[in-house]
Amino acid sequence: MSSDCLGCKLANGEVITHVIYEDEVITCFLDIAPMNEGHLLLLPKKHYLDLDELDDITAAAILKASSKLSKIIKDIYKPDGVTIIQNGGKFNDLQHYHMHVFPRYEADGFAWVEPEDKNNNKNRLEETKERILNHIKKNNFEIKEVKVLIPEELSELLTESAEEGFRHIHRLINDYIAGINKFNNEGEALFECRVNNRVIGICGLNQDPYFGEGIGRVRRLYIMKEFRRHGIGRKMTEAVINKAKKHYRKLLLKTDNPVAGEFYKTLGFEEIMNEEKMTHCLVLI
Structure with a gap:
């Protein structure tokens, strides 16, 4: 008050x-x-x-x-x-x-006065719709750590990633179902991004299987095409980084996508050359 x-x-x-x-x-x-x-x-x-x-x-x-x-x-x-x-x-x-x-009541004197529409808004409704929807896509999302993955909820991600020629979502689902990688060991996590309860992005954190203790690895980042360029991928990766800071000294990843490589650099990752098991490294402590 x-x-x-x-x-x-x-x-x-x-x-x-x-x-x-x-x-x-x-x-x-x-x-x-x-x-x-x-x-x-x-x-x-x-x-x-x-x-x-x-x-x-x-x-x-x-x-x-x-x-x-x-x-x-x-x-x-x-x-x-x-x-x-x-x-x-x-x-x-x-x-x-x-x-x-x-x-x-009719004729009670209260009226909604129609505007002059100086900006021609009535003929720009499709443009207005897209502007509002784009803002919703950019801001109306929730990123959270999930303890139990429901593979059926990743069907859109699976279909779209396969159409783009990526297989990592297919592997994520298969490994999870088979119990090979459930992101449930100490220091591991799996993050989903939802818009209106629809899973539109995913990213995981694993103990690194190649470089020993104190090293984490970013795994399986994917954002649906219609939701890209709205900062969602950045926020998902930041969620992984914040989780990793509590458990690891370094965070590694491997990507053969040049655009993704430049994206990770903006988050502080250093590009690593001539290393088979990683392309980028972020020092956490």
């Missing part, structure tokens, strides 16, 4: 309002300048400015309450519709997240 925020004071009962509903997370009360009778404001008790700042519990509480209150408004006022809106950033006059819920 912010001591100088009017929204915090309203939501926490420090300013008198006409409260309709309250729980431990949110407060709902009548707007003092209603668009129509029954105009409600929903505020979280904790201080937030915009929708994207809300924690999951608060967001769920607001959505649940707005649904129930909309039904109540319909039952009491029999409106032509219900409008639910909220303004963010500079347009949030309260500087505290709040949602408006109010009944609507």
Whole structure:
């Protein structure tokens, strides 16, 4: 709660309002300048400015309450519709997240004014779609260490990597199923990247089988083509590096792909020449 925020004071009962509903997370009360009778404001008790700042519990509480209150408004006022809106950033006059819920009637004076469309946005919808989707691909992903691999979930990676002429995902799956390499020894790990619960990338860390103790090896990195150039491969490799720092002095890898080789250099790996079992090395300590 912010001591100088009017929204915090309203939501926490420090300013008198006409409260309709309250729980431990949110407060709902009548707007003092209603668009129509029954105009409600929903505020979280904790201080937030915009929708994207809300924690999951608060967001769920607001959505649940707005649904129930909309039904109540319909039952009491029999409106032509219900409008639910909220303004963010500079347009949030309260500087505290709040949602408006109010009944609507034909010719009640509230209007959504169609813009002049000076930027020709209506004819650029495909471009807009691609811009938003690309941003989602770049940012809406989760990388986590997996303890149990489900081979069936790698079907897209397997198909696409084979089409590109790579066999390392096929080998990863076969070795895992056969128990040859489950990435479960001390200092080992397997990381998946998911977008909307779809596995779109993978990378592993093994004890190095060639150069003795204290050496780790990056294994089986692959990112699906449509998700490349969004920093996912870098973040997956960084996850492996951070894990390796806890167990190894050096981290090695082998690649015959020049583009991949340059990528690893940007992460601090040094190119090693004339060595059969490795092409790059990163000193960790």
